[in-house]
Amino acid sequence: MHLSGTKKLNEKGHLTIGGCDTVELAKRFGTPLYIFDEAGIRSNCRRLCETLKKQPVQGQIIYAGKAFLTxxxxKLIQEEGLGLDVVSGGELYTALAAGFPMEKIYFHGNNKTPDELIMALEAGVGRYVVDNCYELDLLSKLSGRMNIQAKVLLRLTPGVSAHTHHYIQTGHEESKFGFNLSNGQALEATKKALGFTSIDLLGYHCHIGSQIFCEDSFALAARIMVDYIKQVSLETGWTAEELNLGGGLGIRYTEEDTPISFERYVALISEAVVSHCREVQLPLPRIVMEPGRSIIGEMGTTLYTVGSIKQVSGGKTYLAVNGGMCDNPRTALYQAQYEAALANKAAAESENTYTVVGKCCESGDILIHEIVLPKAKKGDLLAVFCTGAYNYSMASNYNRIPRPAAVLVNNGEAALIIRRECFEDILSNDIIPEHMK
Ligand SMILES: Cc1ncc(COP(=O)(O)O)c(C=O)c1O
Incomplete structure (x- = not known):
């Protein structure tokens, strides 16, 4: 069992996180429970920011809130000095309600609605990452009407798609996001943005993918973007001053995953930008990186209670927990892999092979296809690791299952950060029309 962050075993053989015994957490807060390791999240933020400060280029780390936002x-992200990437009115509303400094918000999204843009303009959002011409026109119209200069980055697709340890470089991109760099769309959008008086075009953005382990993909994307800034500078006389290279740093879900360290990630991107700007004789842009998964993913653990254990013909043994694809759809969505442990028997020898399934009425509701654990029985606690990113944020009420609570643990203390949903919450938006009463 690989224990990252503050995960340890105590003298009772129980898994502890942030100095809290997970068996006690289950008793106090119930299960399923998302447990977040505060010291680990803060340490990740600090490593990224401190490494960036040491680079010979100005920059900013922003957290991609889609990974997990409450x-x-x-508050935590603000205290650590990061900016925040939001992609919807709901994420923006959360940041506003938390008192997050609006000038440090980057507003993403490929189909921002007029209402969302007005909300952002009224709030004083720092950057609009514009995805398409429809949005550019809309933003220019709305910001003009409100007498605001919207600071804009154009999202480009550099034709690098990164998958784990490899990258594919294509001349064109079929992604639904951004302006295509190679077919003239990006240049057209640049000229258009420069012509709008209520748009202050600051630079470009790209994001080449997620769960990336390949250093070359990040470096290549950085060089392509620098080349493009140079090309546009020569063609238009305007030089981008900000370059946002997105997120995508991979994490260790299982022992096959070999992530790039935060230090290496920041340094390699900075080096690629600095050295290539020197080569093509371009003034250094300010760089922005927006990791999500790597800040929060390994720092989240989901604690479940084991219910039915069933052996089926063919020899497979299903171990069912009291959650599933409703709190973690990632295995069902894209065959994500996880490691797990029996939290109340974490020191016991692993000898039985299980398929961990949820309680949803869906045969694809599988959390872990195959895992070797100590012999399990009903009432045991299963801790699934690395569930901090894209779990709660993608959770649903499928089968009208209330979403779990979440706690932040640190130094032996646990603080509730998301209250457990109850059945009343499930009914709260339902209406019986008059004619059925
Ligand atoms: C534009 C953009 N930025 C940042 C991220 C964060 O990526 P990750 O969580 O893999 O770091 C994403 C993820 O989809 C994204 O689309």
């Missing part, structure tokens, strides 16, 4: 998470 009021407490906004």
């Amino acid at each position: 009021l407490a998470m906004c």
Whole structure:
């Protein structure tokens, strides 16, 4: 069992996180329970920011809120000095409610609605990462009407798609995001943005993918973007001053995953930008990186209670927990892999092979296809690791299952940051029309 962050075993053989015994956490807060390691999240933020400060280029780390965003998470990110990437009115509303500094917000999204843009303009959002011409026109119209200069980055697709340890470089991109760099769309959008008086075009953005382990993909994307800034500078006389290179740093879900360290990630991107700007004789842009998964992913653990254990013909043994694809859809969505442990028997020898399934009425509701654990029985606690990113944020009420609570643990203390949903919450938006009463 690989224990990252503050995960340890105590003298009772129980898994502890942030100095809290997970068996006690289950008793106090119930299960399923998302447990977040505060010291680990803060340490990740600091490593990224401190490494960036040492580079010979100005820059900013922003957290991609889509990975996991709540009021407490906004506070933590703010305290650590990061900016925040939001992609919807709901994420922006969360940041506003938490008192997050609006000038440090980057507003993403490929189909921002007029209402969302007005909300952002009224709030004083720092950057609009514009995805398409429809949005550019809309933003220019709305910001003009409100007498605001919207600071804009154009999202480009550099034709690098990164998958784990490899990258594929294509001349064109079929992604639904951004302006295509190679077919003239990006240049057209640049000229258009420069012509709008209520748009202050600051630079470009790209994001080449997620769960990336390949250093070359990040470096290549950085060089392509620098080349493009140079090309546009020569063609238009305007030089981008900000370059946002997105997120995508991979994490260790299982022992096959070999992530790039935060230090290496920041340094390699900075080096690629600095050295290539020197080569093509371009003034250094300010760089922005927006990791999500790597800040929060390994720092989250989901604690479940084991219910039915069933052996089926063919020899497979299903171990069912009291959650599933409703609190973690990632295995069902894209065959994500996880490691796990029996939290109340974490020191016991692993000898049985299980398929961990949830309680949803869906045969694809599998959390872990195959895992070797100590012999399990009903009432045991299963801790699934690395569930901090894209779990709560993608959770649903499928089968009208209330979403779990979440706690932040640190130095032996646990603080509730998301209250457990109850059945009343499930009914709260339902209406019986008059004619059925
Ligand atoms: C534009 C953008 N930035 C940042 C991220 C964060 O990526 P990750 O969580 O893999 O670091 C994403 C993820 O989809 C994204 O689309």
